[in-house]
Amino acid sequence: MQVPPGFRRKGENRVCHLHKSLYGLKQASRSWFTTFSTSLINAGFVQSKADYSMFTYKRENFLTILLVYVDDIVITGNDPTIITILKQYLAHQFQIKDLGLLKYFLGIEVERSPTGIFLNLRKYSLEILSDTGMLACKPASTPIEVSHQLNPNTGELLADPSTYGRLVGRQLYLTVTRSDITYVVTLFSQFMSAPRDMHWQAALRVVRYLKNSTDLGILLSTHSSLKLHAYCDVDWASCPTTRCTTTRYCTFLGTSSLSWRTKKQTTVSRSSSEAQYRVMANAASEITWLQLLLSELDIPIHPAQLHCDNQASLHIANNPVFHERTKHVEIDYHFVREKINDGTLHTTFVPSNQQLGN
Incomplete structure (x- = not known):
């Protein structure tokens, strides 16, 4: 912000004193969230400790949940009367616009049916196809070639790296509802500093894959159980440059x-068992956060099941006497044992052909 022309005299240095935070300033978003959250807390809402953007209001058997992202708000609950009162309260405190039943949120399309709630980014995928000029392209059956040889040093450097970064950034947002392209987008993100023509062609293959699968998304089933479970897997020493291991995990609430x-x-694992044990710790951390989130929504918490296809890592997690294989592993990864001992986590072997985290 600058002083208006003609207001400052020659040789004077003047500043502006703000009475409130203006839109576009660095502190504007924080000031807005503080004001908004304070008004909700004054109305009886409780801010979540697992996700600070979620607020809950509980009264007897009624539960109202409010999610906020900057100035976009989603409200749900099991009592329409309380939701109506909340909307009136927010309209009195702020200038809001009620858009009715949720259909779009941050580009995510929300579709309801008797089987559940379906979330996808179909419109966003079509925009990517249109912006890259590939609406009429030949679709691809997979997001990347099985035996790809992508590395940071092969191929010609792109004249304009920003186009590559912009495309990968848009694909990164697609992973909100598309787990099938998570691996390739993570791989492409490693070449942001100096993208080459082979990286660009690989990123365009993902766009061709999107044309063949624009309707894919995630289904939150109404018939799903409320038991939390997860799958974890590794690709040991898969990076040809650093020999670091790629880890993968996915979590489910029933079938959703x-x-x-x-x-x-970030470190080089000496064995596939060590690498698998590390990803088990990462998955256990995610499960712990989800359990906290579900408990705030009054959902009964059951011991979570962690599926792994590596017998040695399962023995390490359950047997504290494996000194030779674990004495070089950092202490923080051993909290998997603590979760097993306190009963919040159970580990289970699963065959590789049934490993969903692969």
Whole structure:
């Protein structure tokens, strides 16, 4: 912000004193969230400790949940009367616009049916196809070639790296509802600093794959159980440059997919068992957070099941006497044993052909 022309005299240095935070300033979003959350807390809502953007209001058998992202708000609950009162209260405190039944939220399409709630990014996928000029392209059956040889040093450097970064960034947002492209987008993100033509062609293959699968998403089933379970797997020493291991896990509430992640480990594991044990710790951390979130929604918490296809890592997690294999592993990864001992986590062997985290 600058002082208006003609207001400042020659040789004077003047500043503006703000009475409130203006839109676009660094502190504007924090000031807005503080004001909004304070008004909700004054109305009897409780801010979640697992997700600070979620607020809950409980009274007898009634539960109202409010989610906020900057100035976009989603409200749900089992009592329409309380929801109506909440909307009136917010309209009195702020200038709001009621858009009715939830159909879009941050680009995510929400479709309801007797089988559940379906979330997808079909419109966003079509926008990517249109912006890249590939609406008439030949679709691909897989997001990447099985035997790809992507590395940071092969191929010609792109003249304009920003186009590659913009495309990968848009694909990254697609992973909110598309776990099938999480691995390839994570792989492409490693070449952001110096993308080459082969990386660009690989990113365009994902766009061709999207044309063949724009309707894919996640289904939150109404017939799903409320038992939490997860699958975890590794691709040991898969990075040809650093020999770091790629870890993968996904979590489910019954049959409904909740979260997933693919990430390259920061350290080099000496064995596949060690690498698997590390990803078990990451999955256990995600399960612990989800259990806290579900408890705030008054959902009964059962011991979670963690499925793994590596027998040695399961023995490490359940047997504290494996000194030779675990003495070089960092202490924080051993909290998997603590979760097993206190009964919040059970580990189970699953054959590789049934490993959903693969």
